[in-house]
Amino acid sequence: MSLPASLIKKYASAATDFAWQYLFPSSHCSEHPYDGYICRHHLHETAFRKALRKAVIASQLTKRVTAHTFRHSFATQLLLNGTDIRTVQDLLGHEDVKTTEIYTHVMGSRFANTLSPIDRAS
Numbered sequence: 768m769s770l771p772a773s774l775i776k777k778y779a780s781a782a783t784d785f786a787w788q789y790l791f792p793s794s795h796c797s798e799h800p801y802d803g804y805i806c807r808h809h810l811h812e813t814a815f816r817k818a819l820r821k822a823v824i825a826s827q828l829t830k831r832v833t834a835h836t837f838r839h840s841f842a843t844q845l846l847l848n849g850t851d852i853r854t855v856q857d858l859l860g861h862e863d864v865k866t867t868e869i870y871t872h873v874m875g876s877r878f879a880n881t882l883s884p885i886d887r888a889s
Contacts, residue, residue, distance in 0.1 A: 792808075841858075
């Protein structure tokens with residue numbers, strides 16, 4: 768994996784530490800562009816896109832699936848399981864909570880019959 772040379776010098780085992788590994792590593796090693804040592808970079812986004820498309824075709828899904836589908840599913844599941852919208856906002860890196868509120872559309876049917884305490888007071 769590609770780490771800053773100063774980090775490798777200070778922590779010799781950092782390159783093999785699980786916390787520093789890519790989730791989707793490249794299948795090929797290459798020369799580090801600045802320091803010249805041999806390392807493994809992350810999988811290029813086009814390679815991931817091609818592999819995802821191949822998997823979708825093989826699974827015979829008719830629905831459109833992209834890498835963003837995973838992000839959307841992650842946010843939706845968090846909200847459906849009761850995670851606070853501000854937490855989801857932080858996890859997704861949204862600056863404005865209005866952007867995160869896009870994911871709450873799925874909650875409409877689940878909470879359609881829920882009354883707030885103010886509704887009951889009327």
